[in-house]
Amino acid sequence: MAERVNITEMADAIQEGLLEYSHLAANTMKDCVKQASTVVKKEIKANAPVKTGQYQKSWKVSKQRETSTSLHMAVHSKNRHQLAHLLEKGHVKRGGGRVQEFPHIAPAEEKGRQKLTEGLQRGLQR
Structure with a gap:
């Protein structure tokens, strides 16, 4: 329900409302x-190439930095990070020829971007 305020208190009331909205956002x-x-981590694990399963199991999410208004998360391979680019893009073999690429990170990133956009739209409309 709307709250009644005097004209002299209107600036404070507006400021309070905007501050509350910024915290919720x-x-x-x-x-x-x-x-x-x-979601990105689960997608990468689900679509990663499997030889021994170690690369697939090595993916994790970690918080990089958090402030009152922002959060930075990283999805990365704990101990097999050297393989990520080689598997995603393919590479040249030592004796000639190429190793097939297995795109598994880019599709997961796109799905995560869509999930983030949908979640923000849904959450901010409430």
């Missing part, structure tokens, strides 16, 4: 970033 954004990074 920041919390919604942080939740959406966490969910999107988890």
Whole structure:
């Protein structure tokens, strides 16, 4: 329900409302970033090439930096990071020829971007 304020208190009331909205938006954004990074990790694990399974199991999500208004998450391979680019893009063999590429990171990134956008739109419309 709307709250009545005097004209002299209107600036304070508007400022308070905007501050409340910014806190809600920041919390919604942080939740959406966490969910999107988890989706990216699951997609990479599901679509990663499997030889021994170690590369597939090595993916994790970690928080890089968090402030009151932002959150930076990273999805990365803990101990097999050297393979990520080689498997994603393919590479030249030592004796000639090329190794087939296995695009598994880019599609997961795109799915995470869509999940983030949808979550932000849904969360900020409430």
